[in-house]
Amino acid sequence: xxxxxxxxxxxxxxxxxxxxxxxxxxxxxxxxxxxxxxxxxxxxxxxxxxxxxxxxxxxxxxxxxxxxxxxxxxxxxxxxxxxxxxxxxxxxxxxxxxxxxxxxxxxxxxxxxxxxxxxxxxxxxxxxxxxxxxxxxxxxxxxxxxxxxxxxxxxxxxxxxxxxxxxxxxxxxxxxxxxxxxxxxxxxxxxxxxxxxxxxxxxxxxxxxxxxxxxxxxxxxxxxxxxxxxxxxxxxxxxxxxxxxxxxxxxxxxxxxxxxxxxxxxxxxxx
Numbered sequence: 001x002x003x004x005x006x007x008x009x010x011x012x013x014x015x016x017x018x019x020x021x022x023x024x025x026x027x028x029x030x031x032x033x034x035x036x037x038x039x040x041x042x043x044x045x046x047x048x049x050x051x052x053x054x055x056x057x058x059x060x061x062x063x064x065x066x067x068x069x070x071x072x073x074x075x076x077x078x079x080x081x082x083x084x085x086x087x088x089x090x091x092x093x094x095x096x097x098x099x100x101x102x103x104x105x106x107x108x109x110x111x112x113x114x115x116x117x118x119x120x121x122x123x124x125x126x127x128x129x130x131x132x133x134x135x136x137x138x139x140x141x142x143x144x145x146x147x148x149x150x151x152x153x154x155x156x157x158x159x160x161x162x163x164x165x166x167x168x169x170x171x172x173x174x175x176x177x178x179x180x181x182x183x184x185x186x187x188x189x190x191x192x193x194x195x196x197x198x199x200x201x202x203x204x205x206x207x208x209x210x211x212x213x214x215x216x217x218x219x220x221x222x223x224x225x226x227x228x229x230x231x232x233x234x235x236x237x238x239x240x241x242x243x244x245x246x247x248x249x250x251x252x253x254x255x256x257x258x259x260x261x262x263x264x265x266x267x268x269x270x271x
């Protein structure tokens with residue numbers, strides 16, 4: 001049985017000056033005699049010869065390698081692998097092996113040069129689900145206000161911090177973690193070696209996970225509101241930490257004014 005490994009990340013994809021070095025790993029019986037890389041060079045589809053490497057990345061694993069010139073073409077590089085024997089051929093894509101050449105959007109894809117900020121590569125990230133990380137010592141009664149959660153069909157559930165979580169009403173169960181609680185824990189996170197925080201959504205939404213945004217303009221009051229986010233940003237800056245928010249802009253919750261399924265905004269609702 002023949003096995004193949006490739007993902008559009010290191011160590012399978014690396015940049016070497018003006019070249020993108022693409023590597024495919026193969027293991028098992030009946031390995032191909034030749035491997036080619038189908039790529040788009042200078043915005044035109046072409047086939048590049050892959051070279052079999054003498055050294056093995058792992059015992060029993062053979063590496064094949066080819067270079068894509070980065071000096072031309074679109075930033076998004078699409079490619080796939082063609083394995084050749086004397087009497088047959090196979091294609092290898094993210095979907096696995098196939099006897100037929102893949103469609104353009106079925107190929108591997110990687111963006112070079114990357115458009116993102118370079119500082120990201122050197123960070124030690126810590127992802128935080130705000131409700132479950134830390135409850136601040138300054139939390140107010142207003143942050144624990146009970147309301148009706150339309151999607152769940154009942155009021156939200158407030159639990160004590162040490163109370164066990166049950167399988168029921170997971171999206172409506174709150175433990176009271178907030179942004180000021182995160183601020184209070186920054187020295188602890190810094191001691192762990194954390195240099196950047198990635199927060200799950202914090203903007204106003206009825207669920208505990210906040211992926212059902214109701215208002216993109218304000219931080220949810222349960223997390224401390226807008227001022228708590230400003231305090232957290234100020235405190236992370238003091239600690240030399242980066243702060244990234246999970247921005248959910250490809251969809252909103254049904255309580256957002258765009259939908260207002262439950263007639264919460266102006267009493268009319270949106271069909």
